[in-house]
Amino acid sequence: MTYSEIIKLFEENSDSEKAAKMANYQKNHFAFYGIPTPLRRQLSKTFLKEKSLEEVIDWEFVFAMWQEDCRECQYLSCNYLQMPKIKSKLTLSDLSKIKELVVSKSWWDSVDNLDEVAGAIVKNDSQAKEIMLEWSLADNFWLRRVAIDHQLTFKKDTDENLLAAIIENNLSGSAFAKEFFINKAIGWALREYSKTNPIWVHHFIEKHKEQMNRLSVREASKYL
Secondary structure, eight states: OOHHHHHHHHHHTOOHHHHHHHHHHTTTSSBOOOOOHHHHHHHHHHHHHHHHTSSSOOHHHHHHHHHSSBHHHHHHHHHHHHSHHHHTTOOGGGHHHHHHHHTSSOOHHHHHHHHHHHHHHHHHOTTHHHHHHHHTTOSSHHHHHHHHHTTTTOGGGOOHHHHHHHHHTTSTTSTTTTOHHHHHHHHHHHHHHHTTOHHHHHHHHHHHGGGSOHHHHHHHTTTO
């Protein structure tokens, strides 16, 4: 199945009423086919399985989907990159491509899928940690959000020094200290890590509480 065929399949399963609701949920930033996630995954299952067997990552496909108008196409790209067989092939050089995706058609729904992909690259090559530090100071706050949350699933493998440094780059006085998506990301990152090391998170909050947005503190403290 080619990617033109998967688009045709999406078109055949479009639902204008659902599309309007989905677009409204995303603040009307994007058009939608109106395909709910379970159905989208069902429709693309065979296609993605076939793509996962290819020897190299199909970046042409990824960027072609990113250029499509309907948001389900960007979701398909993210689902492709998130597959274990694809993530295992990601290298340090691929971070520049992830960056292009993050800063294009940016919104939380795509960005919060790409942080997992960036995290896979960090796991594959520790040199990527320096790039995450650079992103944590980027002029684009979506790149900062990816940097903050790229270790969300790392649990005991979390680099605490890196997590602390990245968050500290985004506290009071930083370029996006008042940005909702940054403060939410900080709270989310700390909350997730608190499930693994609550003592570390507690100490971090106590040390930086005066510099942290109340939203971040509230989110980070949820399981403490």
